[in-house]
Amino acid sequence: MKNRVFSQLGRRTFLISFLCGTFLLLSFLLTRLDFLLITGFYYVIGAAIINLLILLYELIEYANNASENKNSGNAVLLLLVNIPVAIGYFFIVCESL
Template sequence: MKYLKKERIGRTVALLSFIIGSVLIGLFFFTEKAELLLIGYISVFLIVIVNIGVFIASLVEAINNRILRKKLFLNIGIMLLNIPVAVFYFWIMLILLNTIRLTLVNPTDSKLTDINISGCESKMIDELDPGESKTVWISINNDCSVFLSFKEEGMEKSEIIIGYATNMGGRKAKHKIGQGNREL
């Protein structure tokens, strides 16, 4: 019975670590709540400590236990597969923390044309029909602002969308065009 537990603990820890990491990155992607960053940092720290402990215990047991050696080394290999997954999730987090995911909404009764987003990064949208929305991803390479210019019924208009953005300050924002200069 104790061999069965030693044989499965590595796989169980690897699976739980993968599930917790995937849920946290998924929640952050869809909500971008700052609280999830703190929860994520604490969880990653605890997961790393538990994984290192189980890894070392499994390695010692594999060296000392000839009966379960193959299965324990297989479990160790499965645990090691979480390393590239963790690096990938870290890469995604860096992208999200250095990107503004801006959804522009046309709440007006007229078509908006020549929509130009400038500041942090330049983006262009040809047109937005009434009630239509479009999401653009804007990279934050340094301290910057996000400005919007557009044409409504041939008249040039401009707005400030975000007054200040900085590295590691990525966010998910929604802006209703034509509602004046207001930061979200």
């Protein structure tokens, strides 16, 4: 199986978004602090905007790069993984309330 190569920007954006979101979720589930619930809400809004901007940038890079270098295309797919993760985290928080 071939190793997938991602652009640095896309991979870092995915990791930071995923790890921060997971940290907020676990912190909320362990402490049940309303502050973390509100912080998580604002984090999701901010992360969605940043991820969307990076996603659009990666799509433009992928469209402009006609060579075999598909780093940006793979990064787009990686960034799209954050969407179902965020939806799953939303349902976990709703069930815990």
